[in-house]
Amino acid sequence: MPNFGDALSRLVVAHLSGREVRHAGPGQADLYAIGSILQIARRKYSEAKTYAQKPVIWGSGLLHAVASTEFLSNVNIALLRGPITASLLGVKTQRFGDPGLLVADVLAPAPSKTHRIGLVPHHSQMEDPEIQTLANSSEEFLLIDPRQDPATVCGQISACDHIYAASLHGLITADAYGVASTWVSPGDQGHLKYYDYAASIGRVLISPLAWDQIPDHLRNNNQPAELAYGAGIARAQADLRNSFPARLRAEQNTGTA
Template sequence: MSALSWLGVWVAGDNLLNSAAFQMAPIKLFWWKGIPNFGDVLSSLVVANVSGRKVTHAGPKGCDLVAVGSLLQVIRRNFSQAVEHRMKPFVWGTGLLHPVPTDFLPNVNVALVRGPVTAALLGVKTRQFGDPGLLTADLIDEIPSVQDRVALVPHHSQVDDPEIQALVRSEPALDLVDPRADALEVCRRIASSRHVIASSLHGLIVADAFGVPSTWLSPGEQSHLKYHDYAASVGRPLISPIEAHEVPGVLSSLKDGTELTYGDGIARARADLIETFPAHLRAAPDNTRAFAAGQR
């Protein structure tokens, strides 16, 4: 493309980003929809709340933004070469599952990544990190009172595992929370528990968002990278996960009702998320008020 053509795209894009029509249109957000999973659904809910705009699902090449999830492998596959005649999508709080080539970085705008492991693998120099799931508490007006139960939030691939099912039947104190259920209901169940045991990454993250102590349960064959990436972003100590057969032995010693030792890290990540959200994707003040009224 010639320099003159690029100038035309830039001017058109700048005018588009500042137009009332753009700010009223839904944000085109890419999130994973292959399998029902509350953590993925939270992406659309959090982005709508932070931006004051409606959100619609889009594929990676048609999106304005990618947020919650370990989706940078998918973004890399779609943006290893520049896509002409479109604005670069923004990455906000997204992470990696494994190392990938960094050839896609010139073709996207990185506002924020999930954690320092992702940043190091991409060669991104930053001290700001955060998973948008930490903003989940802002979605719920009335936080339920804490119940005397321990939420068990398995990875979506483990919900029907015979070992998990047998564990729940044998331990009345455990409340099995299906991550494939309604996202906000899952969050309420987590928020009202005295402790959370989770192999679901967002089971742990949402517990942190509500200040509920949590224990990492083995995610089976799932990569551990994303867990360590998130934990490092908030300064959370993360030892090896416990196995399902170890849960009965640790139930009596689980901490509850205590402040998280890394609460300052959570607060810092929340602030970084708000600060780095792409300004052009926020609704104008009048539009934000209209959006909020429509949500009531």
């Protein structure tokens, strides 16, 4: 099922490569970018054989620990999403980043703020009655559906003063636009990917709020003028730009990605 992270991946990779981006199966892809998709790479490339072209891992992460890491010799790692993924794989590196942090290079922010609070559920939570009731309780709230066109989602996130998000890329997009954000429970989704991303930029994440805690959190929360981990975001953005594989750029290759 296509999701917001998939859509951002296509946009960001097309922007940096200057090329058309076309979805391909795990055995034909040149690049693994946004998402907790390294389990897929492990399954596909664990066999010891000579591969015509090793795929590049750029900003991908793990969803959970893996039993073996033999696949690493059959892929080229340009960048991993975060230090938890690196630790679980036994990869020694000091550079990390989720490519979603570059979305502001592709899509300009909204021209003005329209709402005080944006609510970004995980796509599986969009019909949750509790979230719908919360969103309808005040005109200050904008319920943002991450299944929409990415330009719409990014515009709505950047038009808010504060984002409460269960969607990982809701949080990442807010960071990309310098919008303060708070992590909210993603339901049955695992938490590793959130901690992995947060550690990549030096962001402190303790545990997510429950959706019914948002009104109290709003009353007791002073909005910071700037993100405390802004330097970590800038470092990750630089690492992402500098690590994008040169062989996949348009001037190096006239095919499709």
